[in-house]
Amino acid sequence: xxxxxxxxxxxxxxxxxxxxxxxxxxxxxxxxxxxxxxxxxxxxxxxxxxxxxxxxxxxxxxxxxxxxxxxxxxxxxxxxxxxxxxxxxxxxxxxxxxxxxxxxxxxxxxxxxxxxxxxxxxxxxxxxxxxxxxxxxxxxxxxxxxxxxxxxxxxxxxxxxxxxxxxxxxxxxxxxxxxxxxxxxxxxxxxxxxxxxxxxxxxxx
Amino acid sequence: xxxxxxxxxxxxxxxxxxxxxxxxxxxxxxxxxxxxxxxxxxxxxxxxxxxxxxxxxxxxxxxxxxxxxxxxxxxxxxxxxxxxxxxxxxxxxxxxxxxxxxxx
Numbered sequence: 001x002x003x004x005x006x007x008x009x010x011x012x013x014x015x016x017x018x019x020x021x022x023x024x025x026x027x028x029x030x031x032x033x034x035x036x037x038x039x040x041x042x043x044x045x046x047x048x049x050x051x052x053x054x055x056x057x058x059x060x061x062x063x064x065x066x067x068x069x070x071x072x073x074x075x076x077x078x079x080x081x082x083x084x085x086x087x088x089x090x091x092x093x094x095x096x097x098x099x100x101x102x103x104x105x106x107x108x109x110x111x112x113x114x115x116x117x118x119x120x121x122x123x124x125x126x127x128x129x130x131x132x133x134x135x136x137x138x139x140x141x142x143x144x145x146x147x148x149x150x151x152x153x154x155x156x157x158x159x160x161x162x163x164x165x166x167x168x169x170x171x172x173x174x175x176x177x178x179x180x181x182x183x184x185x186x187x188x189x190x191x192x193x194x195x196x197x198x199x200x201x202x203x204x205x
Numbered sequence: 206x207x208x209x210x211x212x213x214x215x216x217x218x219x220x221x222x223x224x225x226x227x228x229x230x231x232x233x234x235x236x237x238x239x240x241x242x243x244x245x246x247x248x249x250x251x252x253x254x255x256x257x258x259x260x261x262x263x264x265x266x267x268x269x270x271x272x273x274x275x276x277x278x279x280x281x282x283x284x285x286x287x288x289x290x291x292x293x294x295x296x297x298x299x300x301x302x303x304x305x306x307x308x309x
Binding site for chain 2: 006010021022024025026028029031032033036054055056057058060061063064065067068069200201204
């Protein structure tokens with residue numbers, strides 16, 4: 001394997017900016033290694049072969065780089081036009097605000113007395129995570145053609161926060177609701193965590 | 206010897222003696238372990254870049270003998286992490302030595 005192939009394999013799935021940095025580092029490293037081997041009286045070609053061999057398996061390196069940097073796949077899922085998204089962010093913020101408002105309306109007594117039961121705490125997390133998911137759908141509508149569908153999904157999440165609480169009448173309803181929302185909260189918070197990891201990678205570049 | 210998991214700590218330790226570039230870091234680890242800790246140099250950079258992303262290191266490019274080099278430098282956060290990892294490692298290796306030593 002020559003140096004170009006090694007770099008191409010190691011950076012195959014990385015976002016363009018990351019490829020540039022990895023390429024610079026690996027090229028500098030190999031240049032230094034070639035120089036050292038030449039000082040040990042190896043020929044230029046042999047020195048280059050040895051230096052590339054010392055890098056090891058490019059696929060193993062690729063897995064490491066993919067943990068450190070944004071990948072092409074991350075970009076596809078996250079690369080909404082930042083300026084456009086920023087201009088329209090108010091819409092997502094309003095949706096998030098509705099979610100918090102529904103929480104405030106439904107839990108005003110509990111919030112003021114700080115006497116929240118587990119159910120109320122779960123409901124609060126549910127509203128907040130629904131608001132976040134609605135925000136995500138709003139931003140997503142700028143990177144794919146299903147704009148109306150995404151807005152509907154965003155609205156439905158907020159509506160769900162309000163309607164679910166209003167429709168609860170018995171303890172039995174509450175128990176069923178708790179099971180459903182626990183799964184939803186875990187699911188939504190896992191996507192928040194994934195977004196956090198991508199945001200960290202994006203900030204690095 | 207497999208370095209999985211301990212490479213970041215070793216990188217931080219090498220950099221605690223001053224800024225260094227990738228090749229020098231790799232050579233430093235191999236030399237100081239007298240060749241016992243041998244690893245493929247391509248795995249060094251993902252670890253270096255992850256440490257940089259996490260704020261343990263900073264990097265800047267410089268020109269040395271007409272060659273561009275990227276120097277990595279330990280940050281305050283990296284220094285604290287190194288201290289913590291070193292203590293954990295000493296505790297762990299002491300415990301294992303105690304068990305293995307007792308078995309001999």
